[in-house]
Amino acid sequence: MTAPIIKIDGISKSFGTFKVLDGLSMQVMPREKLALIGPSGSGKTTILRILMTLERIDSGHIQIDGEQLYHMERNGQLLTADERHLARMRQKIGMVFQLFNLFPHKSVIDNVTLAPILTKGMPRAAAEKRAMELLDMVGMADKAKSMPAQLSGGQKQRVAIARALALQPKIMLFDEVTSALDPELVEEVLNVLWRLCSETDMTMLLVTHEMGFAHDFADRVLFFDRGKIVEEGKPDEIFRHPKQERTQGFLKKIIAAGHRV
């Protein structure tokens, strides 16, 4: 019996008076590929942002790789995590954003090498060698010297993936990484995700509206609505034989909107 790499225990999160997450619990196993689906505003992004420490939780606990994310154990007591603890925990996690968030003033390769050089003290030559390998894997090696503004959306997103991979996180979070792309560019990014999925043993959490891809990619699919897991299961169970009415309704709408399932 292996231990879960992510263990979320009754977390709640409000924005003002609006409660996005209300006592959510879930677990993710090492190497698991998880797809999070659900209607807009159901809290999918919020969960990823909480795991990346971009939002704080109001209550509950999260364990990453056996350690508390937002708490530190000191003399048997649980204290709120300080910045140093968070920085150590962040080493385990990487995130790719919907809008890429590349550094516009840095070339493609500098985008990829910046964090390894600064946070891991990697020598520049080693960081660049590794960056070129990663850029090669995402098919962007020939654009290493380009500036982000010279790239298409799909190319930017592939660079952003390489940038996150450069820190070798155990867990990767992908938040609708193809939603901002023109339809003809979606494929090239999904191909990269597919390679990561089949060639690495990273744990991957994918928020997506690409139901066809989620079906092929995921070991397990979670359907969210209003901050709660309404239904979860193997892709076939969720996509072919959804039990819950809300899941059925959601999938019907998605298909009507022209997405392949």
Next chain:
Amino acid sequence: MTQWSGYFGLILQGALVTIELTLMGSVLALIMAFLAGLGRLSRFFVLRALATAYIEFFRGTSIFVQLFWAYFVLPFIGISLTPLQAGVLALGLNVGAYAAEVVRGAIQSIGREQYEACTALNLGRWHGMRHVILPQALLVMLPTFGNNAIELLKATAVVSLISLADLTFQAQVVRSQTGNTMVPFATILVIYFALALIISWGVRSLERRMARGLDGVRI
């Protein structure tokens, strides 16, 4: 005609003093701008309060009075400055207070997504500021810094009041010695304007250099 060349020599010497004041004042202003601008954004209340107090005080009082303090009042507490030092101090602190708000505004204009990318890459506050936020913010600051530098250049004229021999001071000397008002003042008008043009041109070419690549133009 020959006598005029001597007077132009005086005015050129004055121009050198004005340039010196402008350069040294700008360096001090730049340092103060970053200290106080970053201070305003600090997590620590004391730093924020200090920065705010500095900015409000130096924007809220006249540069004349500040200069007189630097030159005439500081000696009473044991700090005697040369006219040049007093001029640099007053100009640098005064313009630095305005420029500090430029630094703060520019840093705040950088989108939240850049800060979030820094967090996701675990860069930490200092590395993120130094390598991601500031380089982009600098480009936003630059045009306004150019205006601040020109303001500083124009404000250097006040040092003639503590008898530092800058452009304006020398023009008055020439005027009193020749009895001609038109020629010396027309001359310094042109020189101030030329210096201001050089600053704008310098800042603009710096801006172009730094913006290279950001807009998708091949470098």
